[in-house]
């Protein structure tokens with residue numbers, strides 16, 4: 282169900298970028314701080330289903346969802362209706378001043394849909410990074426300990442604490458230090474590049490380092506993306522997450538799943554932790570939570586969540602009523618429209634295309650990911666040497682032909698696919714025809 286009036290077809294009426302986009306880009310360069318980059322040089326006018334329409338009238342296929350945000354589409358009917366109704370009622374009172382029902386309803390919904398049947402609480406914020414920071418605050422308040430462990434290739438955001446937690450220097454950290462203390466990095470599980478170490482062995486390796494270099498008694502939280510996002514869509518080997526979670530439980534360490542990118546049906550489960558039955562103590566969500574409105578959350582065990590003192594958590598805009606209305610509508614859409622199953626169907630379709638390509642072209646070194654969060658790691662033919670140039674050239678080729686694809690990865694050599702779950706099969710097929718042609722033409 283696209284539910285939008287936009288014709289669901291790729292169509293180019295100018296070269297890309299068109300004249301109006303070029304004009305706006307010239308204005309952007311003189312008005313917007315140059316630290317804010319843009320991936321595709323076209324300016325959006327409308328979006329919905331699996332299509333982004335630019336200001337010149339070109340229709341592009343969306344394989345990015347605004348970085349995994351518009352899971353239900355960029356103008357999902359229930360979201361549009363709920364937001365419109367809420368804007369007319371009131372835009373803001375601040376939940377910490379005069380609370381409103383929708384915030385409570387979002388907390389109830391999150392407590393219901395996140396992994397585990399235990400008693401839970403939720404708190405709402407604006408961005409993924411803000412929620413990650415607050416998960417660390419909550420874990421520290423609960424444990425009375427300082428240290429936080431994160432992993433190689435991790436991405437947790439761009440605020441000061443989350444920069445310390447993020448692995449990659451350029452562009453996220455370079456020149457922006459000093460960073461927050463008491464953040465330690467452990468080795469993860471990267472099946473394509475760690476010689477096939479199995480999940481339990483990879484967890485044992487991480488735990489050994491944590492015990493020797495930090496000490497479990499000093500550790501407040503272990504924060505992990507169940508499938509790493511910006512780091513390269515790295516799905517750990519089976520058994521890695523459950524082993525870490527049970528070590529945390531045995532040692533009083535708060536296990537925090539950062540599901541900012543993987544949450545809300547994206548990976549073919551409501552949450553990526555669900556696949557192996559991992560129940561995190563705290564789960565951090567954002568992105569797909571509210572159909573494009575800025576909202577994020579920390580949800581978790583009541584006794585941990587209730588540790589901070591009254592007034593210790595919050596923020597002026599956290600759980601803004603328009604974002605809450607959108608979240609309730611987005612969640613209803615995910616459940617009523619069967620979007621978890623849709624993500625799995627998208628995986629079948631896209632994975633088949635990618636495997637067909639990788640079977641004949643050894644530059645596609647590893648096809649991976651789950652649901653509608655899939656990627657291919659590009660390497661020099663016949664080797665595992667990362668090829669970021671190929672990733673750049675293929676994505677540029679796609680952009681010029683009206684297909685929005687994103688890259689990621691510590692080595693910048695991963696093409697990632699994050700279509701809205703409202704995309705049609707026809708658009709997916711068209712997009713992957715373009716990508717297939719790109720690999721044929723770019724040598």
Ligand SMILES: Cc1ncc(COP(=O)(O)O)c(C=O)c1O
Nearest residue numbers: 408409410436437438510541542
């Ligand atoms: C796993 C993960 N955590 C945190 C963040 C930060 O979210 P935000 O950009 O909303 O601050 C991101 C953003 O890409 C993410 O993928």
